[in-house]
Amino acid sequence: MLSVPEPRPVERLSRDRIVDAALAIADRDGLEGLSMRRLASELGTGAMSLYNYVPDKKALLDALVERVVGTVDLPVGVAPRQICQIWAHSVRTTICRHRAVIPVMMTTDRSILRSLAVVLFGALRDAGVGAGDAQAVVEVLARFEAGSVMLDADAAQRHESRRRRQDATFDLGVTALLDGLALQLTPDRNPNGSRQPE
Amino acid sequence: MLSVPEPRPVERLSRDRIVDAALAIADRDGLEGLSMRRLASELGTGAMSLYNYVPDKKALLDALVERVVGTVDLPVGVAPRQICQIWAHSVRTTICRHRAVIPVMMTTDRSILRSLAVVLFGALRDAGVGAGDAQAVVEVLARFEAGSVMLDADAAQRHESRRRRQDATFDLGVTALLDGLALQLTPDRNPNGSRQPE
DNA sequence: ACCTGAACACCGTTCAAGT
DNA sequence: ACCTGAACACCGTTCAAGT
Numbered sequence: 001m002l003s004v005p006e007p008r009p010v011e012r013l014s015r016d017r018i019v020d021a022a023l024a025i026a027d028r029d030g031l032e033g034l035s036m037r038r039l040a041s042e043l044g045t046g047a048m049s050l051y052n053y054v055p056d057k058k059a060l061l062d063a064l065v066e067r068v069v070g071t072v073d074l075p076v077g078v079a080p081r082q083i084c085q086i087w088a089h090s091v092r093t094t095i096c097r098h099r100a101v102i103p104v105m106m107t108t109d110r111s112i113l114r115s116l117a118v119v120l121f122g123a124l125r126d127a128g129v130g131a132g133d134a135q136a137v138v139e140v141l142a143r144f145e146a147g148s149v150m151l152d153a154d155a156a157q158r159h160e161s162r163r164r165r166q167d168a169t170f171d172l173g174v175t176a177l178l179d180g181l182a183l184q185l186t187p188d189r190n191p192n193g194s195r196q197p198e
Numbered sequence: 199m200l201s202v203p204e205p206r207p208v209e210r211l212s213r214d215r216i217v218d219a220a221l222a223i224a225d226r227d228g229l230e231g232l233s234m235r236r237l238a239s240e241l242g243t244g245a246m247s248l249y250n251y252v253p254d255k256k257a258l259l260d261a262l263v264e265r266v267v268g269t270v271d272l273p274v275g276v277a278p279r280q281i282c283q284i285w286a287h288s289v290r291t292t293i294c295r296h297r298a299v300i301p302v303m304m305t306t307d308r309s310i311l312r313s314l315a316v317v318l319f320g321a322l323r324d325a326g327v328g329a330g331d332a333q334a335v336v337e338v339l340a341r342f343e344a345g346s347v348m349l350d351a352d353a354a355q356r357h358e359s360r361r362r363r364q365d366a367t368f369d370l371g372v373t374a375l376l377d378g379l380a381l382q383l384t385p386d387r388n389p390n391g392s393r394q395p396e
Numbered sequence: 397a398c399c400t401g402a403a404c405a406c407c408g409t410t411c412a413a414g415t
Numbered sequence: 416a417c418c419t420g421a422a423c424a425c426c427g428t429t430c431a432a433g434t
Contacts, residue, residue, distance in 0.1 A: 037425085037426075048399080143342055180373065233408080255409090
């Protein structure tokens, strides 16, 4: 009788719980269904309580993107071309798991794509690619990557056939891009630069 | 004394005038500065008057994109590769003139990029490229195009040097993409398909 | 110190009343 | 018929009052 257990707000609020709930709403109802008030009510509090953990809605959205993207880790000891391919595919797969956050990533939090690109850049440098070439590959590939997740965003689940064609187009684009870049970059100076595959 | 000329609402409202004013606001204050109420007050009316010409805010935004993109016309009688290059550059130049609408184009009105792609597809077919190849080129190039305008959206005017590097990256990407696609598509079947340039 | 309701300054849009 | 103000159902966030 002394300590009355409240019925709903089971756990204490925390930044993690807030981001989790926000992602759940975004996945379920899309980005336009995610408001501070709705998020709060789903957590059993008033809207203003959120501001003890998040300075801003913009900051919340950025945290959402960071949660989704997390870390994309790349294998070591493989050829530069494989690194690029794996990066391209894993970034796409990761992002498409939570399609709702794509517009956020593209508009308010462009930095995250930068930081993903930095990961690729580091891996390429470690694999022996020259700084200039690595930079160029990363910049170009990031553009194709961004456009692909953007344009493939809607029909990801519905229409298996459509999704398959998008995957094929993506593969073709990555291959073509890497082939074409191999022709352009340091044509014969760098011995272990990014070359054709076979 | 009979007909008193109102001071502000000089011209009658029209869909064109509304879209013009909306674009002006978007260019000046960005997309978040564009609200139906503000747009209306800038035109000297109440918000609800706009709904006689536009069913929706979404429809207004779509009209905005259409106004910006307008028609991208392509030259006839040039090689497929040149058609692609000209398309890529003119679309980018056109879109970057009104950067505020890029998010709209990418999210609410993805159809417009489709219709731009259709223009390219038609031009390629007319130049003798096979349907499959033309389709593949268009799909891949559209993805690179979308990602490029997205990622280059912010620093377009400020920092001449940054803009120049973005232009160079874009050129490199287009060249690499077309080179790489030439290697992939109909390697030796189609006599006048998309081949290497020189 | 931490928390949070009421209040403020906005939204897009419906709806009914004006001409 | 065309137009449009008031009103509704929302926003994100400030601010002052609560513990």
